[in-house]
Amino acid sequence: MPTTRLVRAKAGFTVLLLITALLLPGCGGDEGGGPLSVTDALGEIVELDGPPQQITVAGRAALMVVDALYLFPEGRERMVALEMRGQNIGDFLALVDPAWSDKIVLEMNAGAEQIAPTNPDLVIAKTGMAEQLGPPLDAIGIPVVFVDFETPETYDRDLAILGTVLDAPGRAEEIRDFYQERLDRLAEATGDLADAERPSVLVIEYSVEEGTVAFSVPPVGWLQTSMVEMAGGNPVWTEASEAGGWTVVGLEQIAAWNPDQIYVVDYDGNSDGVAAELMADANWQGLSAVESGEMFGFPGDFISWDQPVPSWILGLTWLFTKVQPGLAADVDLMGEVHAFYEEMYSLDPAVIDAEIIPRLFGSLP
Amino acid sequence: MLWPLALALLLVLVFSLFIGRYPGPGFTPPRLLWEDELARRLVFSLRLPRLLAATLLGMTLGGAGTVLQTVFRNPLVEPGFLGVSQGAAFGAALAILTLGSGSPPLATEAIASVFALSGLVLSYALARRLHFGGWVLRLVLAGIAVSALFSSGVGVLKYLADPMTQLPAITFWLLGGLSSLTWTGLLYLLPFVIPGLTLMVLMRWRLNLLALHDETAFSLGTSPGRERALVLVGAVAATAAVTAVSGIVGWVGLVVPHIARRAYGADSRVALPAALLIGGIFAVLCDDLARTLLAGEIPLGILTSFLGALGFALLMTRARLRVSR
Amino acid sequence: MNPGAALSLRDLRFGYQTEGPEVLRRLSLDIPAGTAAAVLGPNGCGKTTLLHVVLGWLAPQAGEVLVDGRSLSQIPRRERGRLMALVPQAEHVPFDFSVLEYVLMGRTPYLGVLGMPGDEDHRVALEILESLGLAHLWRRPVPELSGGERQMVTLARALAQQTPILLLDEPTAHLDLGNKGRLLDVVAGLAGRGTTVLFTTHDPETASLAARFLVLMRAGQILDAGPLREVLDAERLGATYGVPVRVVEVEGRPVVLLDRGPAG
Numbered sequence: 025m026p027t028t029r030l031v032r033a034k035a036g037f038t039v040l041l042l043i044t045a046l047l048l049p050g051c052g053g054d055e056g057g058g059p060l061s062v063t064d065a066l067g068e069i070v071e072l073d074g075p076p077q078q079i080t081v082a083g084r085a086a087l088m089v090v091d092a093l094y095l096f097p098e099g100r101e102r103m104v105a106l107e108m109r110g111q112n113i114g115d116f117l118a119l120v121d122p123a124w125s126d127k128i129v130l131e132m133n134a135g136a137e138q139i140a141p142t143n144p145d146l147v148i149a150k151t152g153m154a155e156q157l158g159p160p161l162d163a164i165g166i167p168v169v170f171v172d173f174e175t176p177e178t179y180d181r182d183l184a185i186l187g188t189v190l191d192a193p194g195r196a197e198e199i200r201d202f203y204q205e206r207l208d209r210l211a212e213a214t215g216d217l218a219d220a221e222r223p224s225v226l227v228i229e230y231s232v233e234e235g236t237v238a239f240s241v242p243p244v245g246w247l248q249t250s251m252v253e254m255a256g257g258n259p260v261w262t263e264a265s266e267a268g269g270w271t272v273v274g275l276e277q278i279a280a281w282n283p284d285q286i287y288v289v290d291y292d293g294n295s296d297g298v299a300a301e302l303m304a305d306a307n308w309q310g311l312s313a314v315e316s317g318e319m320f321g322f323p324g325d326f327i328s329w330d331q332p333v334p335s336w337i338l339g340l341t342w343l344f345t346k347v348q349p350g351l352a353a354d355v356d357l358m359g360e361v362h363a364f365y366e367e368m369y370s371l372d373p374a375v376i377d378a379e380i381i382p383r384l385f386g387s388l389p
Numbered sequence: 390m391l392w393p394l395a396l397a398l399l400l401v402l403v404f405s406l407f408i409g410r411y412p413g414p415g416f417t418p419p420r421l422l423w424e425d426e427l428a429r430r431l432v433f434s435l436r437l438p439r440l441l442a443a444t445l446l447g448m449t450l451g452g453a454g455t456v457l458q459t460v461f462r463n464p465l466v467e468p469g470f471l472g473v474s475q476g477a478a479f480g481a482a483l484a485i486l487t488l489g490s491g492s493p494p495l496a497t498e499a500i501a502s503v504f505a506l507s508g509l510v511l512s513y514a515l516a517r518r519l520h521f522g523g524w525v526l527r528l529v530l531a532g533i534a535v536s537a538l539f540s541s542g543v544g545v546l547k548y549l550a551d552p553m554t555q556l557p558a559i560t561f562w563l564l565g566g567l568s569s570l571t572w573t574g575l576l577y578l579l580p581f582v583i584p585g586l587t588l589m590v591l592m593r594w595r596l597n598l599l600a601l602h603d604e605t606a607f608s609l610g611t612s613p614g615r616e617r618a619l620v621l622v623g624a625v626a627a628t629a630a631v632t633a634v635s636g637i638v639g640w641v642g643l644v645v646p647h648i649a650r651r652a653y654g655a656d657s658r659v660a661l662p663a664a665l666l667i668g669g670i671f672a673v674l675c676d677d678l679a680r681t682l683l684a685g686e687i688p689l690g691i692l693t694s695f696l697g698a699l700g701f702a703l704l705m706t707r708a709r710l711r712v713s714r
Numbered sequence: 715m716n717p718g719a720a721l722s723l724r725d726l727r728f729g730y731q732t733e734g735p736e737v738l739r740r741l742s743l744d745i746p747a748g749t750a751a752a753v754l755g756p757n758g759c760g761k762t763t764l765l766h767v768v769l770g771w772l773a774p775q776a777g778e779v780l781v782d783g784r785s786l787s788q789i790p791r792r793e794r795g796r797l798m799a800l801v802p803q804a805e806h807v808p809f810d811f812s813v814l815e816y817v818l819m820g821r822t823p824y825l826g827v828l829g830m831p832g833d834e835d836h837r838v839a840l841e842i843l844e845s846l847g848l849a850h851l852w853r854r855p856v857p858e859l860s861g862g863e864r865q866m867v868t869l870a871r872a873l874a875q876q877t878p879i880l881l882l883d884e885p886t887a888h889l890d891l892g893n894k895g896r897l898l899d900v901v902a903g904l905a906g907r908g909t910t911v912l913f914t915t916h917d918p919e920t921a922s923l924a925a926r927f928l929v930l931m932r933a934g935q936i937l938d939a940g941p942l943r944e945v946l947d948a949e950r951l952g953a954t955y956g957v958p959v960r961v962v963e964v965e966g967r968p969v970v971l972l973d974r975g976p977a978g
Contacts, residue, residue: 132548263684274568275431276436277685280413309430462807592828600807609819610822611791611795611822612791654811655811658830
């Protein structure tokens, strides 16, 4: 009979309401997202109840990870604590985030005990910290995601990881596209270059002290080496570099390589000054790079652009203009700098001009 | 008696002048010196001062090792024993940390020397205040304490160092190397090393006496305390200067005196000059390997430790070898 | 050999710490030149300390040491090395000095501060080794010598100093009978030729074999001093050692025996 069907419908609807009412508390706290599962840089699958709202970044080079995290507005908001070592990146991030001073700063070498009071839903750290931080955080039930952010490939992968963690896949896509666009352009220009068309390039780190003639070259696996290759050059120092860190080479070895171009990296922000001093140094005369004037200081702003922080893309772009000036004729470097800071960090052009441009160092036009 | 050894040193020096990484790894053809200006400059402004510095380094460490072993009646003693090397390490690390790059010339070396000498002074002062054991034991204990103090200081500094810029510099310096030496660096060595070496050589016979017990040395008409202090200051000052330039280079000061004594007898009249020459040869050869073997510089301290330890083990297991008398 | 010198101690007081216990308490002693004198006493009575004070290595808190009437503190260091030589009790040097090198060290007082032994010094050293019957050992490393040989070599070094006074600290302590006899013959011979010899021992036989003059010491004080024949008697020895002793004459020589009471 008609009334029975109506009653049944109402009953069914009521049951549905009841079930929904019972389930709703279960979804409490989410901004609409459900449980997450993300595979981190070490291939571990991390299960989270939902997008974490409080994130702590810990371990060595935490600031570099924060720098990448800050490419996401959600990252800026949800990060509550970080381990700080090194001033320069901190200054930059203060520019990007007005709430920077509200962030909790952990002591150096913070362990699980120091991290726990910051109440994180998630801890993010570099893969190198896996052995040190993994088990203790596991023991107290704090999930941790390890990221790499060391090379162009891992940058791409780890940006996707952050996108999943922050539940901001759209933004992640944006960022990856930004990088990919430029990398594609570069690959197109330099991908087919024959060996003869690639100048031999040397990248050295050097701090000036009177009478010192030793320099360091970066390991083969690091960003600097891939940057040189992508920019259309031939890195000469690969036979010298052992894994681990910078390797010292003597002037004799550099003379034996006799590269076409030499790029000087200086982490104290005076790379072009150092390059100029070297060019004038008596010991260096006779090297082809010195005679042809092809010795440059690697640029940077708050931090040198050869470091594995997001601004490496600017370093790569600059390198391209120096290594293959002909092919890079239409590259507008300053435009790239602006585009980077506007699109990646949502900085106002006026702020960029006021705070970042004056800090630029290196052999820039 | 020592002429063959001196000749050997000379030959090693000349030979080393012609090996390096330019134009390729290994031997540098002499005719390049005429033809290639860069080669000329590399050999005379880079290799030559470096070889001389290596020679002085080896001589100083070999001589200081002999002096310390004799004066302390202990064949297992090293120059890095009275807080000298560790003090130098601390001073250099401190300089790198506080001054960074762009510091005044050789400031790092100067500060390291100051701390190295202060290590010695501290060890001596502490030893005088101890109430346990005879003088030699007290000095040993004080030296261990002061060395440990400075070593932990270095640890703290490394902890505080910026891992990007400062820590690698400190770590490389601690391993020991001559890669950044030029004529200027060599010149700064001389005011400490030449007097130190001269003093050790002049007092080489007196050293024998200082190996005796104090009362006996006294009965022979010496002032054991004063003479011991004199020869020690000379040895340590030279060691401090050399350590400040090249970083901590170990094992030379331990092994070379043993080789010298085995080959030439325990009499320091001969053993000390022999140790100087053998030390020089050893250091130059190690440095040759350090700058030639691989494209990158191998820290000198690693090579001397490896070869020195090997040599020491071989030496201790074979029967005595005597070259003369 | 040089003619000996007379040694006198006047009111010597010495303690290792200024506020601590006195090791030597108001010692006075006169040893005539050219005599062999033995200081006899139980272990720990201060014999070695006394020797070191006489040497000048330890400075007394009060009193003085006189050599031929001159105060030791007035004599410059260099001269002292030509005046007094020491044969220490047991010397251990962990280096392989050869016997000749070892003995050459005794020539130090005749060399300048930076001087080194010359031909003359080598000659003297070899002569002395000859006289002691050790010449065949001249290139042997000292650590390889037997205890007796080592003690003789140390004596040779002291003799190379050619001093009028010779000090020996427990010279026969680690020697077997044969070596003991040999060494004491040398010592007696030296005294016979005019050197003043002062040696410490805890063994009465050693004293009676080599010394003409005997000093009995106990707990930092001199109980008796004088010609050996007079001083070496049972009563005085008993007081020195704190145990009953008997002194018997065997073939003209005094022999000291522990008194065990009635036989049986």
